[in-house]
Amino acid sequence: MSRLDYIFENLRENSKKGVIEIKEAKEKGKKVVGTYCVFTPWEVIAAADAIPASLCSTSDVTIPAAEKHLPRNLCPLIKSSYGYGITDKCPYFSFSDMIVGETTCDGKKKMYEYLERIKPMHVMQLPQTLNREESIDLWKKEIIYLKERLEKECMVEITEEKLKEQIKLRNKERKVLKDFCSLSKLVPPPISGEEVQLVMNSAKFGFDKEEVVKDIENITNEIKDAYDNGERRVEKSRARILITGCPMGGAVEKIIKIIEENGGVVVCYENCSGIKEKEFLVDETKKPIDAIAEKYLQVPCSCTSPNDNRIELLDRLIDEYQVDGVIDVILQACHTYNVETMRIKELVKDNKGISYMSVETDYSQNDIGQLTTRISAFIEML
């Protein structure tokens, strides 16, 4: 077993570390604020001395319970998340003192109306067109409303100083994660896409961010050293795949597995569980609320219109990561990402001249056979 095998094995075994960490923090009197989206201004919650915890669920276990209240023909991420809420099966949900959501897609914002029956809920009105001055003003006001609500719920004052401190810390985490992801620009990449995802998940559920920063720096250095010393975990002949589209994780990791068992390697995740949110930092030289508002309005989500930022980001990432093919992962009934596939296909095929495929899936494992046939044929063609 190499040193890197040992590190990754440890991460797999410690996947529940976040639950223990948050439980201990709760026992010491810390508040926990549940979130569902990368539009949530993490820094404002952290400046209230609360712990922001992602509640986006990635398993189909609670979907039958959710379908008693929600339509079946709804995105699995929404059904699963809601299901965890009503069945009280998610420790992060149970520990949450309040939840922050945003008016992103229709399904999510309507789901929040029902979640409010279970937990105190704060929904931020997200402007739908991002590059307008009015949108920044509106979003700034929403951030101030959130700040005021958190001050009340957590009984603290969120000062400029506290915001600045959290901006710095979160930026530091974004930078180290971006550096870590950049390792896959190497040819061949030093680690597999499954291993990249493992590290990203451990950061997401690491609640002591200073510790997360140190851990990610260490892992990045270990990987660099192993590579410089000739360790090759991925064959050069593998097709380099960029994944875009809906957030990944849990059940949807079946797609990474299929890609990597059939001659490909995922070198880049342009989605919310990957690099999308890490690309833009909060400007540390500006007034905190202004800078936070500007940063979060750059998130290239399909819920916004137009979503030109996604095209610009993808265009750049395809070159930087020397991508051979793009796989657009759409969760069933996600209309915004599904409609956007045409634009992504035009960019990838017509402008970049590489191969593109979109796959629609849910949280079940029923479509593995069909996905394997399609994805392996796609990789073979590259």
Ligand code: BJ8
């Ligand atoms: S910023 S991608 S985390 S909204 S997949 S629930 S859009 S129907 S998750 Fe998302 Fe924020 Fe955007 Fe990112 Fe709706 Fe689509 Fe489901 Fe989605």
